[in-house]
Amino acid sequence: MAEWVRVCGADGIEQEGVIRFDHAGRTYAVYRSPEDDYFCTDGLCTHEAIHLADGLVMDYEIECPKHGGIFDYRTGSAMRLPACRDLNTYPARLADGAVEILVG
Structure with missing residues (x-):
């Protein structure tokens, strides 16, 4: 069953930044865009984890950081080799001053 999980306070991610978030045996990357929107993808590169x-x-x-593959974190799309498989994405939102992601 899907549930919203608190990641951090809204100021816990810098603008144009990313943080690691681990939950229930999985790892995620949570991003803050230049326009202060929040996004979430799988935490590991699809090329070499x-x-x-x-x-x-x-x-x-x-x-x-290892081989320079690039992804669009809004869609998960692999945009530059060696990354060739897209990332899974997860809904993210700002609720009561906290960043939350939908997992499960």
Whole structure:
């Protein structure tokens, strides 16, 4: 059953930033866009299972820190090799001053 899970306070993620979030044996990457919208993807790069929270965020893209694959974190789309499989995405929202993601 899907449930909204609190990740952090709204100020816990810098603008154009990303944080790691682990919940129920899974790892996620949670992003804050240049327009202060929040997004969530799988936490690991689809190329070699490196955590994306250590990568570089620019505009709406996350670059994997190991081999430089790039994803659009809004859609999960793989945009530059060696990443060739898209990331799963999860709904994210701001509720009562906290970032929440829908998991399950």
